[in-house]
Amino acid sequence: MARIALDAMGGDHAPQATIAGALSALSELGQAHSIQLVGRSEVIRKHLDAGLAGEFDSMVNARERLEIIEAPDVITMTDKPAVVIRGKPKSSMMVGLTLQTTGKSDAFVSAGSTGAQMAASTVLFKLHPGLTRPAIGTILPTARKPVVMLDAGANVDCSPDELVQFARLGTVYAEDILVRSNPAVGLLSIGEEPEKGNAAVKEAHQLLKKADLNFVGNMEGRDVLQGENRRGPVDVVVCDGFVGNVLLKFYESVAPLMLAILKKKAGIDWRKIEPGLRQFDPSEVGGAPLLGVRGVSVICHGASSPRAIKNAIVVALRAVESQMTDHIGKRLMQGSGAGT
Amino acid sequence: MARIALDAMGGDHAPQATIAGALSALSELGQAHSIQLVGRSEVIRKHLDAGLAGEFDSMVNARERLEIIEAPDVITMTDKPAVVIRGKPKSSMMVGLTLQTTGKSDAFVSAGSTGAQMAASTVLFKLHPGLTRPAIGTILPTARKPVVMLDAGANVDCSPDELVQFARLGTVYAEDILVRSNPAVGLLSIGEEPEKGNAAVKEAHQLLKKADLNFVGNMEGRDVLQGENRRGPVDVVVCDGFVGNVLLKFYESVAPLMLAILKKKAGIDWRKIEPGLRQFDPSEVGGAPLLGVRGVSVICHGASSPRAIKNAIVVALRAVESQMTDHIGKRLMQGSGAGT
Numbered sequence: 001m002a003r004i005a006l007d008a009m010g011g012d013h014a015p016q017a018t019i020a021g022a023l024s025a026l027s028e029l030g031q032a033h034s035i036q037l038v039g040r041s042e043v044i045r046k047h048l049d050a051g052l053a054g055e056f057d058s059m060v061n062a063r064e065r066l067e068i069i070e071a072p073d074v075i076t077m078t079d080k081p082a083v084v085i086r087g088k089p090k091s092s093m094m095v096g097l098t099l100q101t102t103g104k105s106d107a108f109v110s111a112g113s114t115g116a117q118m119a120a121s122t123v124l125f126k127l128h129p130g131l132t133r134p135a136i137g138t139i140l141p142t143a144r145k146p147v148v149m150l151d152a153g154a155n156v157d158c159s160p161d162e163l164v165q166f167a168r169l170g171t172v173y174a175e176d177i178l179v180r181s182n183p184a185v186g187l188l189s190i191g192e193e194p195e196k197g198n199a200a201v202k203e204a205h206q207l208l209k210k211a212d213l214n215f216v217g218n219m220e221g222r223d224v225l226q227g228e229n230r231r232g233p234v235d236v237v238v239c240d241g242f243v244g245n246v247l248l249k250f251y252e253s254v255a256p257l258m259l260a261i262l263k264k265k266a267g268i269d270w271r272k273i274e275p276g277l278r279q280f281d282p283s284e285v286g287g288a289p290l291l292g293v294r295g296v297s298v299i300c301h302g303a304s305s306p307r308a309i310k311n312a313i314v315v316a317l318r319a320v321e322s323q324m325t326d327h328i329g330k331r332l333m334q335g336s337g338a339g340t
Numbered sequence: 341m342a343r344i345a346l347d348a349m350g351g352d353h354a355p356q357a358t359i360a361g362a363l364s365a366l367s368e369l370g371q372a373h374s375i376q377l378v379g380r381s382e383v384i385r386k387h388l389d390a391g392l393a394g395e396f397d398s399m400v401n402a403r404e405r406l407e408i409i410e411a412p413d414v415i416t417m418t419d420k421p422a423v424v425i426r427g428k429p430k431s432s433m434m435v436g437l438t439l440q441t442t443g444k445s446d447a448f449v450s451a452g453s454t455g456a457q458m459a460a461s462t463v464l465f466k467l468h469p470g471l472t473r474p475a476i477g478t479i480l481p482t483a484r485k486p487v488v489m490l491d492a493g494a495n496v497d498c499s500p501d502e503l504v505q506f507a508r509l510g511t512v513y514a515e516d517i518l519v520r521s522n523p524a525v526g527l528l529s530i531g532e533e534p535e536k537g538n539a540a541v542k543e544a545h546q547l548l549k550k551a552d553l554n555f556v557g558n559m560e561g562r563d564v565l566q567g568e569n570r571r572g573p574v575d576v577v578v579c580d581g582f583v584g585n586v587l588l589k590f591y592e593s594v595a596p597l598m599l600a601i602l603k604k605k606a607g608i609d610w611r612k613i614e615p616g617l618r619q620f621d622p623s624e625v626g627g628a629p630l631l632g633v634r635g636v637s638v639i640c641h642g643a644s645s646p647r648a649i650k651n652a653i654v655v656a657l658r659a660v661e662s663q664m665t666d667h668i669g670k671r672l673m674q675g676s677g678a679g680t
């Protein structure tokens with residue numbers, strides 16, 4: 001039985017998209033699980049009672065499994081993370097996260113300001129010992145199974161040791177969320193040979209070879225969409241947050257643009273093409289858990305659709321049920337014990 | 341009147357693809373221009389006389405405009421650049437480049453080993469004063485006009501000054517090859533704000549603001565395919581060679597994969613889709629001039645098709661006709677004079 005708190009006010013299309021996503025998750029998740037909609041309760045109630053009421057009432061026990069948690073403060077896109085933490089304790093972000101630290105919730109999901117969510121999650125949950133910053137693990141669709149890429153933007157100048165930490169965090173993510181056994185870790189670089197790459201990547205390669213991980217060597221940009229390198233399938237793609245963020249945002253732009261171009265072509269039934277291309281839209285996958293914090297905080301794309309929100313809630317539930325946070329703590333302790 | 345030397349033996353599909361590309365270029369270029377096919381002459385002659393003879397003979401003055409230059413040494417994919425330079429002076433790469441240093445040719449094009457071509461071009465042509473390494477400028481198709489991205493893999497750990505040099509090199513490239521006036525330079529980063537990015541990018545942003553260039557600020561991964569950032573169209577995308585190489589190889593994998601996926605879907609006429617997707621295949625654009633060397637050396641993708649080879653020859657011709665190498669020298673001198 002898990003209680004998932006959702007930031008009802010966060011995201012470009014909130015609260016419509018967040019509430020619709022919550023209802024979609026409620027109908028899909030097992031009946032033992034509940035959702036806490038955090039935000040301005042009168043706004044949330046208005047949306048629930050109006051457009052969505054019919055859908056809502058058709059679900060079994062929906063009203064029992066949906067709680068509204070009042071959070072009157074509103075975060076704006078220009079609010080700095082420090083302002084959110086110190087000045088807006090009653091925002092949906094802070095209230096939602098605090099539910100977890102006080103034992104009233106098991107996970108938090110938001111499509112609001114990523115910077116504020118990272119900072120607030122780190123301050124409220126604290127980091128596992130040995131970590132200096134959390135990392136963002138993002139699921140990327142590939143021609144094979146999805147992979148988790150990290151870091152996707154939380155850490156820009158990374159040391160070789162930090163890249164190894166990402167490999168550990170990603171391994172647990174792949175085990176617990178993607179349900180892979182002995183996940184294969186690839187290091188993003190500019191050639192398959194160990195001597196290819198920038199200084200940090202070359203040193204990380206040597207450290208990863210010695211670490212207690214299933215390291216399968218470097219992978220190149222062309223391997224990411226394939227979901228494999230020359231040695232076989234990959235589950236975890238390790239890179240610094242600068243490269244990861246550039247690549248993720250580039251990838252997110254591909255399917256929408258291809259679709260727009262093909263829609264303009266005469267004689268193409270783009271409705272048949274759309275599902276084929278949409279499966280390659282990372283923003284539709286939804287839900288990047290902030291890895292390294294001692295709690296569950298799932299970051300969504302600002303432009304999240306109801307489907308993306310629903311998917312993020314599923315990710316949060318898997319993180320809770322698999323006890324991912326505990327596993328990460330154990331994995332990091334193993335790493336420091338092994339001296340890598 | 342330009343003489344373009346083509347490495348007939350370089351590339352995964354050589355000499356078939358290189359010779360076919362040369363013939364295609366001969367028929368497309370003005371009759372004043374000639375091509376020098378560099379490689380093992382008996383092999384080249386056999387291919388010309390056999391399968392391609394019919395196509396060849398139908399062209400006006402083709403035989404007068406096509407010269408075969410003997411180069412008996414063969415470069416293997418495992419040859420280190422130093423081995424090529426010192427140990428294989430009669431390879432097609434070394435002979436083709438030397439034609440230019442001895443005044444017998446105006447440009448060199450190869451789909452062979454990129455590392456060997458970079459090293460050999462730098463040794464034989466020398467760099468413009470003030471540069472420590474050359475950069476690879478690659479054309480990327482976008483939803484608008486193509487952009488030039490650099491560096492695409494020659495320089496992995498870049499200083500802020502080197503990123504500014506890439507901006508200068510790319511500006512001349514955009515003027516001379518893409519025929520843009522006052523090219524707009526974007527700096528690849530992880531947010532539009534100047535304070536977003538890794539350490540080198542943040543400092544480069546400040547230097548670029550003061551440089552005598554049309555700097556339009558940061559661009560994000562999602563802006564690349566659009567060919568614009570929030571401030572408008574972009575002509576030059578500046579990044580270090582690690583990020584650039586990862587992004588280029590990722591981009592190159594997109595169109596082929598999308599096509600493969602859509603081909604498998606029932607009810608989709610993929611032949612109608614193919615041209616729409618193929619326009620977003622950077623490997624079909626063909627031809628990345630090595631920027632910063634005092635000569636014209638155009639690098640092609642190893643897997644270049646005849647069309648890509650033909651396109652690269654066109655790029656080489658534009659570089660010659662526009663006197664790009666001289667312009668780069670002048671632009672770099674302006675830069676050092678302005679104290680940036």
